[in-house]
Amino acid sequence: MKRLSSRQGTKQKKAPSRPARMSGEERKAQIVRVATELFARDGFKGATTREIARKAGISEAVIYKHFSRKEDLYKAIIDSRCTNPGGEPRLLSMLKGKEGREVFVIIASYLLEEHRRDSSFLRLLMYSALEQQSLSELFINTRGLEFLGFLETHIQSLIEKGCMRGVDPALAARAFIGMVEHYSIAQELYNAKSFFSRPERKVVEAFVDIFLNGMKRR
């Protein structure tokens, strides 16, 4: 009886009994997707396997078929974030061949846009740092420091070429990233999606403007 043959053709999810059967890899990816959302919202400790399961429409046991511990699931999320092709590599390729002001505009736009598009990354980052996950180092190194280093080198060479003043390039890089990233962080910190909204382009212009002018030789 109860042949579920109908499911195949129709996409209706009215039957609450069993979820759509999935291949292992599909399911695994789905779990990671749901878990990302919840870890970003509630942190590692705050997110529960129960809710992840519920939101994925499966039982908790399925999670443990794919990930032997909650921590493994977290690790999988970080891996997927660090190796995903939409990340730093994209930025670095965008920067290829660019010079002068445009470099800074691209970096600033990238950071702002990236965060607006997907605030979960920043939240994951902040949580992982606060919770002192040992895993957070991986996170930090691949997504945090890498291009701070790039910027530092870039500024260093501009100073050597005489285009910029002799400010400590590491500090200068931090100053620039700080202006831009703090703008995004503050939207989370002050949960103020609205309290301070300017067109993204205007924000970028102002920051790049202040920074480049500030670094200009007299």
Add this chain to the structure above:
Amino acid sequence: MKRLSSRQGTKQKKAPSRPARMSGEERKAQIVRVATELFARDGFKGATTREIARKAGISEAVIYKHFSRKEDLYKAIIDSRCTNPGGEPRLLSMLKGKEGREVFVIIASYLLEEHRRDSSFLRLLMYSALEQQSLSELFINTRGLEFLGFLETHIQSLIEKGCMRGVDPALAARAFIGMVEHYSIAQELYNAKSFFSRPERKVVEAFVDIFLNGMKRR
């Protein structure tokens, strides 16, 4: 059975059983102090009443004599932080009568020093924002936005006087606070107490220098 009568007669404190007796207010303040540390370390959800009690050398029940719910304890912490006299009022009084470059130096020094002295505040702030505590608004408003506003007004007047370029003063204020505050936040985010350490004075000089030069009229 197990009559603990032995304790009664002797006054020796070799028995680790009972803590020093305290007055209600003393005990309350002590609990808040310990709890602040743990909430800052682990967040609201992560911190447990059990550990707070253990670290204060008392039983959980004592906590609940003073605070009817865990949330009340959290609220007490925030109150104590917001009304504490070492906060914004101190900064604003330091700024009184100051002008020009010095204003920015004072603000930057204040932020850096404040955080170095007590990083738990920044952690509390970040946690309360991430965990979407309804209480965080109080936190934010009294300690976050207030002097962002002050800075904005100050910059506005400098622009009107013709000392600075006509950049959106709100954006300029954010840029400056961003540079400075991000420096502190990054020490938590990248848990890099060491990876990037410059003398505080140098950091302040560099940031103020870049910012003021960037805002100068041509």
Add this chain to the structure above:
DNA sequence: CGGAGTATAGTAAGCACTCACTTACCAGGA
């Protein structure tokens, strides 16, 4: 004595994680 301060010993609910079991699906022989 009375009451503030404290401990012991709970409670019910929630947590990560497990296990014995059921279902859906596919391959291949009749």
Add this chain to the structure above:
DNA sequence: TCCTGGTAAGTGAGTGCTTACTATACTCCG
């Protein structure tokens, strides 16, 4: 075409532990 067994995918009902929070009795001091 239908039957059948192997297996991956999924489950419900746990386990033992931890959580926030409580009921109640004991101890000290004014």
